[in-house]
Amino acid sequence: MMSDAAIARIEEICKEYPNRKSALVPALYVAQREYGGWLPREALREVAEELDLPDSHVYAVASFYSMFFLKPVGQNIIQVCTTSPCELRGARDAVECFKKRLGVGVGETTADGQFTLMEVECLAACDRAPMAQINEDYYLDIDETRANEIVDALSRGEKPPYAEFEKNLGGSHPIAFSDEELGIDVSGIMPAEPVVKKEKPAEAPADAAAKA
Amino acid sequence: MAYEDEPKIIHQHINVPDIRKIGVYEANGGYSAWRKALSEMSGDEVLNEVKASGLGGRGGAWFPTGVKWSFMPKPVFPKYLVCNCDESEPGTFSNREIVLKHPHILLEGFMLGCYAIGCNHGYIYVRGEMMKGYAVLRQALAEARARGYVGKNVLGSGFDLEITLHTGAGAYICGEETALLSSLEGDRGQPRLKPPFPAVAGLYAKPTSVNNVETLSNVAYIIREGADAFKQYGTEEKPGMKIVSVSGHVNRPGNYECPVGTPIRKVLEEYAGGVWKGKELKGFYPGGSSTPMLGPDKLDTPLAPKAIEAAGSILGTAGLCIFDEDTDIVHVAARLIRFYKHESCGKCTPCREGNDWLVAVLRRLDEGRGKDGDLDMLLDMAGNIAGRSFCLLGDAAAAPVVSSIKEFRADFEKRITNPPDEKIFIPLSIANGH
Numbered sequence: 001m002m003s004d005a006a007i008a009r010i011e012e013i014c015k016e017y018p019n020r021k022s023a024l025v026p027a028l029y030v031a032q033r034e035y036g037g038w039l040p041r042e043a044l045r046e047v048a049e050e051l052d053l054p055d056s057h058v059y060a061v062a063s064f065y066s067m068f069f070l071k072p073v074g075q076n077i078i079q080v081c082t083t084s085p086c087e088l089r090g091a092r093d094a095v096e097c098f099k100k101r102l103g104v105g106v107g108e109t110t111a112d113g114q115f116t117l118m119e120v121e122c123l124a125a126c127d128r129a130p131m132a133q134i135n136e137d138y139y140l141d142i143d144e145t146r147a148n149e150i151v152d153a154l155s156r157g158e159k160p161p162y163a164e165f166e167k168n169l170g171g172s173h174p175i176a177f178s179d180e181e182l183g184i185d186v187s188g189i190m191p192a193e194p195v196v197k198k199e200k201p202a203e204a205p206a207d208a209a210a211k212a
Numbered sequence: 213m214a215y216e217d218e219p220k221i222i223h224q225h226i227n228v229p230d231i232r233k234i235g236v237y238e239a240n241g242g243y244s245a246w247r248k249a250l251s252e253m254s255g256d257e258v259l260n261e262v263k264a265s266g267l268g269g270r271g272g273a274w275f276p277t278g279v280k281w282s283f284m285p286k287p288v289f290p291k292y293l294v295c296n297c298d299e300s301e302p303g304t305f306s307n308r309e310i311v312l313k314h315p316h317i318l319l320e321g322f323m324l325g326c327y328a329i330g331c332n333h334g335y336i337y338v339r340g341e342m343m344k345g346y347a348v349l350r351q352a353l354a355e356a357r358a359r360g361y362v363g364k365n366v367l368g369s370g371f372d373l374e375i376t377l378h379t380g381a382g383a384y385i386c387g388e389e390t391a392l393l394s395s396l397e398g399d400r401g402q403p404r405l406k407p408p409f410p411a412v413a414g415l416y417a418k419p420t421s422v423n424n425v426e427t428l429s430n431v432a433y434i435i436r437e438g439a440d441a442f443k444q445y446g447t448e449e450k451p452g453m454k455i456v457s458v459s460g461h462v463n464r465p466g467n468y469e470c471p472v473g474t475p476i477r478k479v480l481e482e483y484a485g486g487v488w489k490g491k492e493l494k495g496f497y498p499g500g501s502s503t504p505m506l507g508p509d510k511l512d513t514p515l516a517p518k519a520i521e522a523a524g525s526i527l528g529t530a531g532l533c534i535f536d537e538d539t540d541i542v543h544v545a546a547r548l549i550r551f552y553k554h555e556s557c558g559k560c561t562p563c564r565e566g567n568d569w570l571v572a573v574l575r576r577l578d579e580g581r582g583k584d585g586d587l588d589m590l591l592d593m594a595g596n597i598a599g600r601s602f603c604l605l606g607d608a609a610a611a612p613v614v615s616s617i618k619e620f621r622a623d624f625e626k627r628i629t630n631p632p633d634e635k636i637f638i639p640l641s642i643a644n645g646h
């Protein structure tokens with residue numbers, strides 16, 4: 001069941017649109033956060049009921065978008081961009097670094113339920129390839145040292161620090177600001193207010209998630 | 213002149229520390245266009261100024277923005293302005309920089325756009341992955357609200373304006389304007405039949421204009437400085453500047469804002485520092501992965517729509533991706549088509565099935581298991597997708613196949629009989645099992 005705070009948040013989102021259906025994608029984010037990072041059928045049914053939509057419609061929408069997970073995922077999601085502009089600059093090596101370090105393949109979750117490794121398509125950060133989206137944030141210029149640093153920090157429950165920006169040699173870049181610089185807490189930003197902190201996956205990760 | 217010293221429009225203040233904060237933005241002339249419009253101009257006057265500037269849509273199609281706005285029927289209410297911040301075209305990253313570093317320049321342009329078309333509630337559709345950008349925009353919007361730039365009776369003008377930030381959830385197709393509207397309405401992000409065009413029946417079946425982030429970010433300058441100031445840059449066909457995102461095998465990848473019509477060679481060699489590692493250029497695509505690849509002989513082409521078209525490609529988003537001499541073009545083509553296959557929304561058969569087949573054939577070529585006749589088969593399949601799919605995603609997918617075979621046919625032919633070089637071969641994995 002979603003918390004009262006989550007339901008209240010969904011109601012607030014509904015006010016932004018002339019009809020409740022438009023709030024579906026933002027509401028699914030709220031639900032996904034509530035359910036520990038993925039959307040079990042129960043969550044979809046709750047959203048459907050809340051927004052007065054057919055279950056089938058909610059399922060159709062949730063399954064369309066790549067950021068909604070219909071199977072359990074790890075607590076941390078590492079998504080390496082491997083589209084051509086990134087691949088040309090070594091994205092494949094970055095994937096291998098994470099695979100080696102985590103001991104899982106692409107699309108798999110570690111046995112302890114901590115990490116899911118994925119390949120994704122262009123994240124509009126091709127200038128700083130190889131790069132990855134890790135949870136809510138982008139990490140740039142990833143090499144083996146950096147990949148290990150990131151995994152180490154996440155394993156300790158910390159947010160990995162950003163690399164220094166000074167590798168920038170010219171032009172201008174969409175840079176990675178730290179939350180402190182922005183004065184905000186980005187974890188939980190989607191779709192606006194933090195509702196609850198992410199918890200461990202709701203289901204036993206070992207076999208359910210091993211080959212998600 | 214060094215790149216840093218050249219004049220710019222959107223990037224003029226982009227590296228000013230804290231320009232994303234409203235006070236700093238205002239200190240650099242920010243929101244003066246909004247104040248000017250509300251106190252001195254009617255919506256029509258704003259629209260006409262934008263029309264006079266010749267501003268063309270930076271989302272890829274370069275359609276004149278003012279003309280698009282003027283297509284919206286006047287007596288129908290409500291009307292909507294929707295900002296397209298779905299930026300997902302491989303090799304394009306200019307919108308993300310604006311949103312992260314310079315959110316108010318977008319918001320001011322968006323407000324002016326709403327005023328021009330008479331929209332009282334606008335939506336900014338931010339791709340789901342751009343969470344940080346969403347956070348920055350949300351903060352900027354709260355600042356603008358506190359200043360009275362948004363809300364009821366903006367600055368006492370009698371004009372009401374609400375702005376909602378909406379999030380996508382990962383789907384390239386949602387950048388296509390009608391798919392974006394479907395997505396915003398809470399449906400699967402699938403495109404709609406045109407006509408009716410969004411100007412007539414868009415969001416909630418009301419007159420709607422969908423405009424790109426970079427397009428809107430030019431509007432404050434046009435209103436503040438005037439259409440003529442804008443027209444001093446660029447070409448007669450398409451005035452102004454374009455932010456060129458340079459990626460791939462270059463020394464200094466990044467965004468470079470330069471006048472429309474700047475030769476590709478200048479962007480590559482002067483701005484981006486040339487091909488990396490002292491290597492030679494093999495080829496490039498000039499406007500995002502959906503635009504045909506070109507060879508080094510086209511390096512002197514100006515970055516302007518007609519000139520690029522004459523050279524055999526499309527200016528698109530000006531996402532310029534450079535391939536060095538050692539690039540495995542067969543693999544690049546295969547990987548790009550894997551992208552389109554993954555992003556096909558599944559609505560129409562040519563795109564859904566066609567991309568699947570393209571990947572199957574390109575994969576076997578890539579792995580050195582090609583067959584005689586594969587190249588002709590690829591061209592035949594691509595020809596049956598382009599122009600026959602429901603939206604332009606199909607055409608976009610055909611472009612890298614047809615152009616890479618045309619431009620680099622020898623590489624493909626060699627690959628049919630010779631397996632790839634083990635040392636550089638990258639297997640075309642299947643992302644996350646789908």
Ligand SMILES: Cc1cc2nc3c(=O)[nH]c(=O)nc-3n(C[C@H](O)[C@H](O)[C@H](O)COP(=O)(O)O)c2cc1C
Binds near residue numbers: 269277389
């Ligand atoms: C497959 C596909 C993807 C697109 N993706 C984007 C996008 O991410 N951002 C964008 O502004 N326009 C995108 N477009 C173009 C939009 O349909 C539309 O033309 C544009 O948003 C109009 O804005 P403009 O006139 O300001 O350029 C895409 C088009 C297609 C066919």
Ligand code: FES
Binds near residue numbers: 083303
């Ligand atoms: S290709 Fe990886 S971010 Fe664009």
